[in-house]
Amino acid sequence: MFTILDLVQPDTIEEAYRVLTGGNGTILGGCAFLRLGSQKIGAAIDLSKLNLNYIKEQDDYIEIGAMATFRDIETSPILNLYFNGVLPKSVGNIIGVQFRSIVTAGATVYSKYGFSDLITALLSLDTEVELHNGGRMPLDVFLNKSNEKDILTGIFIKKNKRMAVYQNLRNSASDYAILNVAVSNINDQWLIVVGARPQRAEIAQKASEALSKGVNIENIEHVSNMAAEELSFGTNLRGSAEYRKAMCRVLVKRAITEVLQCR
């Protein structure tokens, strides 16, 4: 069982950052996974007072506050309207409504969870994250950065006509994904993202570039194989590396085909 020794509920992000970097502070997200471990937290920092629970449509971006829940994403009219609804679709099968009402977008992205469905979908869009100290940066840059103590305050998705599709494979409907895939297209530029490998989501760069040169039936098959070859896969209790690699070909092919139907 986890233990919290002290609780801090800052009124400003600056105060939260001071506590975080001043000693043994830990930012609390939705806390859905906290009880699964035996973590001992010196100073738990609760961001509830910072009004970070929002999804806003700006002129150029859709902004998701760090404390917005998966249920907020799932039911957001804005997010259902853009990108073929890929973000709501990516989180809609995670355990149940009650669970999705707890877990937060910020904690999931900041933690860089390998099994994350949301990160895979976000990576297929033009997404940036904002860190209090580190500033704003593309999501893929953030994911590849070494972990530093910081506070993720928001997720920014460029508003454009990108069409995206999310595919996943699960042992049961509400289990963690064995593998998840998001594929998107805008102006014939493609992005292929594969997550839950079980390592965190990554863009299949070579396959994305190859697909962006032109799409046809043979090409889809070839590109799907390329994606499976260029990414690495691991084994855990949900599936072996070989199985994931084989399924990657199938899911990428399905996702590309589905994106083509959306255009």
Place this chain on the structure above:
Amino acid sequence: MQIEFAVNDKKVTVEAGIDELLADTLRDYGMLSIRKGCDTSCCGLCTVWLDGKPILSCSVLSFRANGKSITTIEGVQREAEEFAKILAAEGADQCGFCSPGFIMTVLAMKNELKNPSDEEIRHYLTGNLCRCTGYMGHLRAVKKYLGVV
């Protein structure tokens, strides 16, 4: 720490540890309908409403309910009894251990979805597990209760 919230429309102040979970705080307060069944945040037995939204009370820290409104099945007894009778009549209620959480989710769904399809009902109730039945009785009961048969 002291936590003030409304439980079933009654304002109360309780003492809870900063790492205490809402399910434990509410049970200590006497809301014994709340059960913890899985330890992995997936069974839905501990479902209560926090400001009207269904949540897993086993996974929410109690202090986060400070200043908020909590509804347990004790607070919606009339609606719960009405649905529970249909649940029993459809053979969907055997040991009954999962019923309070399941009923809270069904009532939340009734508030949120208008004329849901079979697929929407199943999707909304994915987070409530029952180990006695095969869910078909549940689906029949929910559809009868919602009048979408």
